[in-house]
Amino acid sequence: MxxxxxxxxxxxxxxxxxxxxxxxxxxxxxVELIAWxxxxxxxxxxxxxxxxxxxxxxxxxxxxxxFVSTPRGMASPDxxxxxxxxxxxxxxxxxxxxxxxxxxxxxAPYPFEIPYPPMMQKHNYQEWTIALxxxxxxxxxxxxxxxxxxxxxxxCEACGVRWxxxxxxxxxxxxxxxxxxxxEHVGSPALGMNYDPSHLFPMGEMPQVVIYExxxxxxxxxxxxxxxxxxxxxxxxxxxIDWRSVxxxxxxxxxxxxxxxxxxxxxxxxxxxxxSTPLLDRETVLARDYLAALCVELGIAVES
Numbered sequence: 001m002x003x004x005x006x007x008x009x010x011x012x013x014x015x016x017x018x019x020x021x022x023x024x025x026x027x028x029x030x031v032e033l034i035a036w037x038x039x040x041x042x043x044x045x046x047x048x049x050x051x052x053x054x055x056x057x058x059x060x061x062x063x064x065x066x067f068v069s070t071p072r073g074m075a076s077p078d079x080x081x082x083x084x085x086x087x088x089x090x091x092x093x094x095x096x097x098x099x100x101x102x103x104x105x106x107x108a109p110y111p112f113e114i115p116y117p118p119m120m121q122k123h124n125y126q127e128w129t130i131a132l133x134x135x136x137x138x139x140x141x142x143x144x145x146x147x148x149x150x151x152x153x154x155x156c157e158a159c160g161v162r163w164x165x166x167x168x169x170x171x172x173x174x175x176x177x178x179x180x181x182x183x184e185h186v187g188s189p190a191l192g193m194n195y196d197p198s199h200l201f202p203m204g205e206m207p208q209v210v211i212y213e214x215x216x217x218x219x220x221x222x223x224x225x226x227x228x229x230x231x232x233x234x235x236x237x238x239x240x241i242d243w244r245s246v247x248x249x250x251x252x253x254x255x256x257x258x259x260x261x262x263x264x265x266x267x268x269x270x271x272x273x274x275x276s277t278p279l280l281d282r283e284t285v286l287a288r289d290y291l292a293a294l295c296v297e298l299g300i301a302v303e304s
Contacts, residue, residue, distance in 0.1 A: 001250070001255070001256055001257065001258070001259055001295070001300060001301070001302055001303065002029045002030055002063070002257075002258055002259070002302060002303040002304075003028050003029065003030070003258070003259050003260075003261065003288050003291070003292070003302065004023070004028050004029060004030025004031050004032070004062075004063070004065050004258045004259070004260045004261070005023045005026075005028050005030075005031060005032075005260060005261045005262070005263075005284055006031075006032045006034075006068075006222065006260055006261070006262040007019040007020065007023065007031055007032060007033055007034065008034050008264075008270075008271055009262065009263050009264050009266075009269045009270060009271050009276060009280060010022055010023065010270055010276045010280060011270055011275065011276070012036075012270055012271050012272075013036070013040075014040065014044045015044075016033060016053070017056060019276075020053075020056055020057065020060060020062060021060065022281055023062065023284075024060035024061060024062050025281075026281060026284055026285050026288070027288075027304070028062075028261075028284075028288065029061065029062065029063060029303065029304065030062060030063040030064070030065040030258045030260065031057070031062045031063070031064060031065065031260075032064070032065055032066050032067070032068055032105070032260055033053070033064060033067055033068065033099065034067075034068040034069065035067075035068070035069040035092070035095070036069075036070075037069075037072070038071070038072075038084075038088045038091070041069055041088065041091055041092060041095060042091070045095045045098075045099075047098075050095065050098045050099055053099060054098075054099060054100055057099075057100070063258070064099055064100050064101040065101065065103065065220060065257070065258040065260060066096075066101055066103040066104060066105045066164060066194070066220050066258075066260075067092065067095060067096035067099055067101055067103070067104050067105070068104070068105040068106065069088070069092040069095075069104070069105075069106055070106040070107045070109075071084075071085035071086070071088035071089050071092070071106065072084075072085060072088070072109075072113070073085040073109075073113060074108075074109040074113075074145060074148045074149070075109035075110065075111055075112060075113055075141055075144065075145040075148070075172055076112070076113045076144075077112055077113075077140075077141065077144070079144075081113075082144060082147075082148050085148060086148060086151050086152060086155075089104075089106075089152045089155060090155050092104055092106070093155055093156065093159055093161050096161065097159060097161065102159075102160055102161045102162065103161070103162050103163075103164055103219060103220060104156075104161060104162075104163050104164070105163075105164045105165075105166055105194045105220060106163070106165065106166065107165075107166045107168050107171065108165055108166065108167060108168060108171040108172050108173035108174070109145065109171060109172055110170060110171050110172070111136075111138065111141050111142075111145075111171075111172055112136060112141055114130070114132070116130050116169070116170040117130065119169045119170075119202065119230045119231050120230045120231065120232055120265075122229070122230055123229065123230070142172070145172050146182070146185045146186060149165075149182060149186050149191065150186050150187075150188065153186055153188035153190045153191050154188075156188070156190035156191075157188060157189075157190050161190065162190050162191075162192060162219050163190055163191055163192070163219075164192055164193060164194035164219035164220040165179070165182075165191065165192070165193060165194065166193070166194040166196055166199070166222070167179065167193065167196065167199050167200060167203070168199050168231070169199060169202060169203055169231055174199075174203050175200060175203045175204070175205055175210075176200075176205060176209070176210045176213045176214060179193050179214060179217070180213070180214070183217060191217075192214075192216075192217040192218060192219035193214055193217055193218050193219065194219065194220045194221070194222060195210065195211065195214075195218045195220070195221045195222070196221070196222035196224070196262070197210070197223075197224075197225075197241055197246065198222070198224040198225065198226050198231050198232065198233050198234075198241075198262075199231045201226060201228045201231075201240075201241055202226065202228050202229065202230055202231050207241050207242070207245075207246050208242065208245040208246050208248070208249040209249075211246065211249035211250055211252075211253055211255075212249055212252070212253065215253045215254075216253065216254065218250070218253070218255055219257070220257055220258060220260065221250070221255075221257070221258065221259050221260060222260050222262040223236055223243075223259050223260065223261050223262065223287070223291065224236065224261070224262050224263055224264065224265075225237065225238050225239030225240075225241050225243075226239045226240070226241070227239050227240045228240055232264075232265045233262055233263055233264035233265045233266070234263070234265060234266060235263055235266050235283050235286060235287045235290075236261075236287050236290055236291055237286075237287070237290045243290075243291065243294055244294050244297070244298070247291070247294050247295060247298055247300060248298055251298060251300050259291060261284055261287050261288060261291075263280065263283050263284060263287065266279075266280065266283040267279040267280070267282075267283060268280030268281070268282070268283060269283075
């Protein structure tokens with residue numbers, strides 16, 4: 001295994017040069033880049049910028065572990081929006097390959113693209129609910145979503161790319177069972193999970209059990225902690241996730257990929273601010289050192 005980090009807590013929006021340099025300076029050896037939307041995918045990831053980023057990654061000794069972008073409209077009732085989502089996905093795959101990775105990541109959509117209230121605000125609500133039209137056809141929306149995923153997986157298979165789909169609360173893929181159901185319905189070896197226990201834990205999952213259940217379908221990881229009441233992203237060791245058991249499970253199923261530290265809600269994070277501060281660097285190093293010590297105890301080799 002090797003340790004890396006997501007670039008967006010360092011810089012939510014491009015350019016990402018400073019974030020890449022800071023991640024490399026901490027001794028991490030992998031990183032994720034992101035395009036938050038189609039506009040960024042087209043405007044920032046130009047041929048010139050892609051060449052620059054590849055050269056910078058090489059100079060810093062960083063592996064691009066995956067490229068992240070979430071197409072909007074994957075579960076839209078509007079067929080034209082679903083087509084646009086597939087087109088976005090095709091462009092994401094092209095950019096990923098041009099940047100030098102064959103792994104892409106995106107978050108599963110809400111059913112019907114209806115946004116749910118942010119889970120991190122749950123403790124402020126007297127009643128936690130969402131208004132839904134009883135006439136919505138849930139079976140049809142699932143079928144439409146599966147069709148989009150199948151079309152995206154066809155793109156992946158044609159290009160030698162894998163798709164690490166990420167679960168989030170209340171989405172069409174939100175836990176182990178929904179991931180297994182999607183894999184079964186789509187039937188593509190290109191489809192797997194970006195394992196992020198900070199989203200699985202508050203959905204009632206025991207994080208290490210997810211790993212045993214999905215096995216080789218875990219393509220990539222995001223590591224952050226919380227107490228299970230919402231999907232906050234704290235430093236590993238600051239919440240209630242049993243990281244020793246998580247690492248032990250990854251070892252048992254043969255995972256030898258990147259442990260990507262994603263600290264969106266720690267002191268210094270720049271995800272919800274104009275920029276991050278050195279406090280984020282400290283939190284990231286503390287997370288890496290905590291996890292590395294567990295790896296030593298478990299006899300897990302960590303590439304440096």
